[in-house]
Amino acid sequence: MLFSLAAAAIVxxxxxxxxxxxSLGNTGGxxxxxxPAVATTLAGAITDGATGAPVGGVTIVAVSPSNxxxxxxxxxxxxxxxxxxxxxxxxxxxxxxxxxxYRRELTVDGxxxxxxxxxxxxxxxxxxxxxxxxxxxxxxxDY
Numbered sequence: 639m640l641f642s643l644a645a646a647a648i649v650x651x652x653x654x655x656x657x658x659x660x661s662l663g664n665t666g667g668x669x670x671x672x673x674p675a676v677a678t679t680l681a682g683a684i685t686d687g688a689t690g691a692p693v694g695g696v697t698i699v700a701v702s703p704s705n706x707x708x709x710x711x712x713x714x715x716x717x718x719x720x721x722x723x724x725x726x727x728x729x730x731x732x733x734x735x736x737x738x739x740y741r742r743e744l745t746v747d748g749x750x751x752x753x754x755x756x757x758x759x760x761x762x763x764x765x766x767x768x769x770x771x772x773x774x775x776x777x778x779x780d781y
Contacts (some may be wrong), residue, residue, distance in 0.1 A: 671739075680750050681720040684713050684733065687755035692717030696756070697734040702727050724755035 656737045680700065694715040699708050704727045713719045726747045733740045733754055737759050740754055 655680045676747055678724045678726050678746050678750065679720060679722055680724055680731070680746050680752060681718070682731070682754065684717040684719070684735075684753040684754050684756060686759075687757045688759060691758060693735065693758060695735070699732045699734070700724070700729050701732075704728075 640750050643720065666685045684696050685691060690735050692715070694713050694717055696713040696717075696719075698713060699723055700710075701708050702725065705725060707739055709721055709724070711719050711721060724746050728743065731742050731744065731752065733756065735756050738756060740756060742752065742754070744750065744752060
């Protein structure tokens with residue numbers, strides 16, 4: 639019985655001196671290198687158009703037709719912002735401050751810088767001051 643199983647294995651492989659065929663796609667050479675993903679950034683500063691002072695608390699929304707969803711940041715106290723690891727391509731960036739909105743279209747490829755001046759004197763609406771984390775501590779202020 640052992641002899642018949644060994645003979646069947648030799649016949650199935652094409653004889654005692656033949657090796658099984660190579661798998662599809664195997665060329666015998668090294669595997670091709672993977673193409674690295676290109677990480678891009680979009681960064682900048684937001685300043686007051688009249689005084690040049692940095693403007694913190696600006697909501698920045700970046701939308702790309704090639705991505706789903708929105709990317710949202712808030713500028714820091716020094717007016718700076720930075721989106722990391724964006725996919726390269728075209729973006730619509732909208733910056734919101736009080737009741738003002740600034741919209742720009744740009745192409746992000748590598749390290750891209752976009753600075754924006756806004757007219758804080760022309761903003762209206764109600765501004766709030768908050769002490770601590772509790773929302774009930776917020777009160778309207780004369781900004």
